Amino acid sequence: MGIRTGAQYIQALKSRSPEIWLEGRRVTDVVNEPVFNQPIQEIAKLYDMQHDPQYQDSITHICKETGERVNNAFLHPTTYEELMARSQLFEIYAKSTFGLMGRTPDFLNVVVTGMAHNGWFLDQYNTEWSVNIKNYFNYIRDNDLFLTHAIINPQNDRSKNSHGQKDMFTHLGAVEETPDGLIVRGAKMLATLAPITDEVIIYSFPGFEPGDERYALAFAVPVDTPGLKLICREPMQDGKRSQFDHPLASRFEEMDALLVFNDVLVPWDRVFLYNNVEAANLLYPKTGIAQQPAHQSGVRGYVKLAFATEVACKLADSIGVDGYLNVQNDLGELVQNVEVIRSLLRVAEYEYETTASGEVMPNAAALETIRGMLPKMYPRAIEVIQIIGAGGLLMSPTGSDFNAPEIRSEIDKYYLGRDGVDSLERVKLFKLAWDLCGEAFGQRLVQYERYYTGDPIRKRAIFYNGYKRKAQFAMVDEALSVTNEFVKEQPKLAK
Ligand SMILES: Cc1cc2nc3c(=O)[nH]c(=O)nc-3n(C[C@H](O)[C@H](O)[C@H](O)COP(=O)(O)OP(=O)(O)OC[C@H]3O[C@@H](n4cnc5c(N)ncnc54)[C@H](O)[C@@H]3O)c2cc1C
Numbered sequence: 305m306g307i308r309t310g311a312q313y314i315q316a317l318k319s320r321s322p323e324i325w326l327e328g329r330r331v332t333d334v335v336n337e338p339v340f341n342q343p344i345q346e347i348a349k350l351y352d353m354q355h356d357p358q359y360q361d362s363i364t365h366i367c368k369e370t371g372e373r374v375n376n377a378f379l380h381p382t383t384y385e386e387l388m389a390r391s392q393l394f395e396i397y398a399k400s401t402f403g404l405m406g407r408t409p410d411f412l413n414v415v416v417t418g419m420a421h422n423g424w425f426l427d428q429y430n431t432e433w434s435v436n437i438k439n440y441f442n443y444i445r446d447n448d449l450f451l452t453h454a455i456i457n458p459q460n461d462r463s464k465n466s467h468g469q470k471d472m473f474t475h476l477g478a479v480e481e482t483p484d485g486l487i488v489r490g491a492k493m494l495a496t497l498a499p500i501t502d503e504v505i506i507y508s509f510p511g512f513e514p515g516d517e518r519y520a521l522a523f524a525v526p527v528d529t530p531g532l533k534l535i536c537r538e539p540m541q542d543g544k545r546s547q548f549d550h551p552l553a554s555r556f557e558e559m560d561a562l563l564v565f566n567d568v569l570v571p572w573d574r575v576f577l578y579n580n581v582e583a584a585n586l587l588y589p590k591t592g593i594a595q596q597p598a599h600q601s602g603v604r605g606y607v608k609l610a611f612a613t614e615v616a617c618k619l620a621d622s623i624g625v626d627g628y629l630n631v632q633n634d635l636g637e638l639v640q641n642v643e644v645i646r647s648l649l650r651v652a653e654y655e656y657e658t659t660a661s662g663e664v665m666p667n668a669a670a671l672e673t674i675r676g677m678l679p680k681m682y683p684r685a686i687e688v689i690q691i692i693g694a695g696g697l698l699m700s701p702t703g704s705d706f707n708a709p710e711i712r713s714e715i716d717k718y719y720l721g722r723d724g725v726d727s728l729e730r731v732k733l734f735k736l737a738w739d740l741c742g743e744a745f746g747q748r749l750v751q752y753e754r755y756y757t758g759d760p761i762r763k764r765a766i767f768y769n770g771y772k773r774k775a776q777f778a779m780v781d782e783a784l785s786v787t788n789e790f791v792k793e794q795p796k797l798a799k
Pocket residue numbers: 407453454455456459462493494495496497560748751752755756757758759761762
């Protein structure tokens with residue numbers, strides 16, 4: 305089939321009935337559920353862009369294996385040009401959602417592409433696993449599917465590993481092997497967008513210890529697999545708020561869900577890794593499934609930071625405060641942060657690395673630096689919006705107030721901005737800013753930037769330890785070498 309349209313994506317959602325729980329009730333019609341409807345439309349737009357002549361050649365290509373047109377997320381990059389073809393896709397998709405949707409289909413499709421093309425790693429443990437992931441890759445590429453993933457365990461007792469939790473199946477683990485496949489039980493989090501995806505893929509961050517064998521798992525199943533429950537967090541919008549009052553929250557909320565597996569059968573041909581602690585610990589660092597999607601996240605994070613920065617600048621200009629030194633200092637800082645991330649992305653792409661198997665990967669140090677800096681830069685951009693908007697952020701009337709003739713003249717008089725900015729323009733801008741910096745929707749976006757890729761503190765520590773392993777500190781040795789002659793060997797004193 306190759307590239308889907310938005311309508312085909314929505315049709316596929318309608319054809320399934322996954323067990324979705326939202327605010328204590330079972331959702332039976334996900335497409336028409338108000339909380340999900342608009343985000344579904346936003347994802348559908350991305351599928352439609354694949355057919356739009358304006359974008360088609362930038363985000364899709366003809367697959368050499370099948371001759372069909374497929375998304376660039378399924379391109380296994382072996383040249384700089386192919387790496388950049390993916391970069392273009394990431395940027396076009398990110399701009400379509402202002403970087404506010406992190407788990408658009410390209411993200412996990414890149415993960416599966418990376419895993420499938422590093423079959424050599426799985427072959428060391430079990431040759432069936434690499435065949436399974438390659439077939440799965442073909443399946444999602446040719447059907448243009450949308451995946452969610454859950455790679456961490458529920459947050460119960462973090463001081464203990466999976467096998468040390470109170471119940472053996474609090475964390476997702478294998479219960480038994482059957483001729484048809486593996487029976488799995490327990491939970492995984494935090495599956496962003498799960499209710500509106502086609503498939504669920506499970507794999508894990510490293511950290512397994514002997515005793516954790518049953519939890520060392522990687523597999524994929526359809527989202528409506530019997531026994532799989534999706535328990536959604538509290539929605540941050542009810543799907544009924546107007547786009548005038550909540551121009552971002554009404555469109556781009558990514559629902560997150562806990563995945564509960566109640567004795568789910570995973571067919572053997574969908575198992576990519578099982579019962580091997582070493583393989584589970586090395587899957588993430590060895591197969592590029594950290595580095596390649598970090599490229600998508602870096603580009604998306606760059607667009608999101610640039611968007612927040614634009615909002616801060618427009619806000620300041622609209623009320624005539626961007627002539628003040630303190631405001632210019634804050635805005636200059638944000639613009640420089642955007643430039644730092646843009647520059648790091650260019651380094652990641654120009655200074656790419658080629659693996660032994662010929663895969664071209666963006667530069668790991670530059671990507672990890674982005675991952676280390678965005679969790680500080682994005683919250684800072686939000687803080688600056690809060691500081692500049694100040695009390696005005698809380699004072700916006702609603703769209704309905706503009707339509708009330710009795711108060712319209714007051715609204716037009718007291719809500720206008722600097723010369724040339726009328727009340728409608730100013731209020732619309734402040735509402736956009738409030739969605740980003742005040743609403744629960746905006747707070748989730750901050751939390752996303754901090755944690756979507758794991759704990760930033762431990763990630764930075766891992767980065768430093770990697771640096772230290774390779775570092776020679778040669779400059780320090782050279783600087784100290786001039787002093788070598790100074791301290792003379794002294795004759796030993798007789799006791
Ligand atoms: C909005 C959002 C969307 C997300 N989307 C997804 C998704 O689609 N799929 C997915 O799989 N995951 C997703 N994640 C989850 C993300 O991977 C985790 O949040 C991240 O790995 C951190 O894990 P945690 O939240 O369980 O925090 P914890 O690991 O429980 O950490 C809690 C605190 O304890 C500290 N801590 C915990 N353990 C240690 C330790 N061993 N050493 C030192 N300090 C420690 C941490 O520094 C932190 O301050 C998402 C997260 C967010 C916030």
